[in-house]
Amino acid sequence: MHSDPILAGVIGNKQFACDVWGDTVNTASRMESSGVPGQINISSATFELVKDFCECEYRGKIPAKNKGEMDMYLVHNLK
Template identity: 55%
Template sequence: AALEMQAFLEEQKQERMRIGKPYFEARIGIHTGSVVAGVVGVKKFAYDIWGDTVNIASRVEAKSEAGRVNISETTYGLIKYHFACEYRGKVEAKNKGMLDMYFVERELTGASVPA
């Protein structure tokens, strides 16, 4: 879904540039893990999520680039047989140290998980 979102935004960008209108770009970061989720509030309710997974996802997004999908090592381990990824190396993440990160390039066709 993230690659489809980026493709849509790129199409919109090209069209808007062609007609001289402003456009926007997005960077996407994905990390996988456990979270705590719930509704908070007394008068005004809000659904929220907490945990280290949320913090790492935020750092991964912050280290992405406009038009790209950046993922953590954990997420890479889950998708590596389904998507072509570019290893970025260890990237400094605020309050998290050096994290292995990857850019997702494209979906692999005919990919299957090894037995």
């Protein structure tokens, strides 16, 4: 999970589809692919938003494809 601004829009003239674009989408994808099965993996941006409400474990700097090393956290419980 990652939190940051995104660009969203509708594509098509006859058959409409909604889509989202941007670095935020790519970063969220890296959080998902670098996650731990059965747990919630979040970025440092999301951690800053939830740290007062959730107990999180810092995983360290984890390599993420085309992003370098990123700070990642696992969410365990609500406070």
